[in-house]
Amino acid sequence: MRAQLRHLYTKLFEPRAAVLMYHRIAAPSSDIWEIAVSPANFEQQLAFLKKKYQVISLQEMADSVANKKIRRNSVALTFDDGYVDNYLQAKPLLEKYELPATFFISSGNIGQETPFWWDELEQLILFTQQLPATFRLGQFQSQADLKDENYLTEDLRLKHTSWRACDEAPPTSRAQLYYSLWQELKPLSHAVQQEKMQLIREWANPSGETLPELKSMSLAQLQELGRNHLFEIGAHTVSHPALAFHEAPYQKRELAENREFLRQATGQGVDLVAYPYGNYNTDTLATVASLQFKAAFTTEERTINTQAHPHRLGRFQVKNLPAQEFSQALSRW
Ligand SMILES: [Zn+2]
Structure with missing residues (x-):
């Protein structure tokens, strides 16, 4: 009962904050998992966010959970996997609107011709x-x-x-x-x-x-992304396994080797991680804690609040919507 009341209190009175999840900024002929947002709709979404929300970096969002000081109407932007369109399409638009974003990179495909x-x-x-x-x-x-x-x-x-x-x-x-x-x-x-x-x-x-557009970024593109002060690179494993289906040492290797690759590529620390497919188990939680990741993100759709577990933070998958429908989706979250 007490937990329910606390949940209700949180929902009614705490400032709302959310982490948004993108994968591809592209208009492919087929998108069965609804992971592509067209560049035109993406720009509308950014313009809307810039006007109506406080777009903060994911680091700030993670800090706000740790310090239990959530900023009102705050939103953080994330991109999973490392598709080349993140560099070609998302980067210039994020720069145009001066909005920060975090890119969770699965490193095994960086610079490779092979698609996922x-x-x-x-x-x-x-x-x-x-x-x-x-x-x-x-x-x-x-x-x-x-x-x-x-x-x-x-x-x-x-x-x-x-x-x-x-x-x-x-x-x-x-x-x-x-x-x-x-x-x-x-x-x-x-x-x-x-x-x-x-x-x-x-x-x-x-x-x-x-199709060539299904490729990941090249190493040079990833490095350029990492050099921009607006952007941060986060971990997303080497080969994108569904972690909970694997033993703890396999999970640890995937996370640690990915982080090491990204550190060397960008020269930056990597202390944020997103679970591939949003999939994790208790071994995963123990592993990210032992590797001292500051925050870890799932694909479970929930807002960020002061009660949130730092390694089970929710995100909302953004669909290919123009500003008005995007704004309606945001207000429901
Ligand atoms: Zn992924």
């Missing part, structure tokens, strides 16, 4: 023009009979580009296969994921190359 496995999987399964009629490989639990969907018709393509995987059931057999493989691959280690991706590549045998 989930982006490549989406391209392979949903958008390869011609696939084999069945997916049955000994190394996989997922199976599919693609029936009349092995050829990508315009109708099929449309169903895939309009699919919202967070809220909607898969609309086609291909989408079902994608989702099943996504679930199967997500808990695995990077090495096993890559073995399985190679088998899927050979099976799909796509004629085109994967």
Whole structure:
């Protein structure tokens, strides 16, 4: 009862503060996880935030939790993963509006040609023009009979580009296969994921190359980002594992090696971290505490308040909305 009352008091009387989560600033033809905000909408969102909110750095937000002094109407901006569009599109707009932001970087893909496995999987399964009629490989639990969907018709393509995987059931057999493989691959280690991706590549045998905009930043781009006083680089593991599915030493290695890479790349301390997929367990909490991360961020949608656990801080995923709808979403949070 006391906890409930305290929660109610917090909700009614404490200043509101929130951390916003972006991934990509781009307008891709397909965005099934709703992680892309178009540059035009992003600019509208920044202009709105600049006018109506106090946009503070994530460090200040973390300090405000530690000191139990939350600033009224404060908002901090974060970007996960390290997509190249963060450098090409987000950086110039953040500079134009002079707004601080933190970039959580998964370092394994920095300077590499390879996209993240989930982006490549989406391209392979949903958008390869011609696939084999069945997916049955000994190394996989997922199976599919693609029936009349092995050829990508315009109708099929449309169903895939309009699919919202967070809220909607898969609309086609291909989408079902994608989702099943996504679930199967997500808990695995990077090495096993890559073995399985190679088998899927050979099976799909796509004629085109994967899209260049799915790449991560180059090392030089990351370094330039790190040099700008507006920006901070945060940890997001080396290979983006779902941490809770792995033993504590694996978790520790992923976090420590990522931090070391980012420290060397930017010459800055790295004491903020975001959990890949927002996924963590008690081992993760113990690990980030032992590595002395000052604050850690989930994808659990809740505001920042003085009761918040410093290693389980909430964030809100920003969708591709123009200013007015964005403002409505913010007022609901
Ligand atoms: Zn991520």
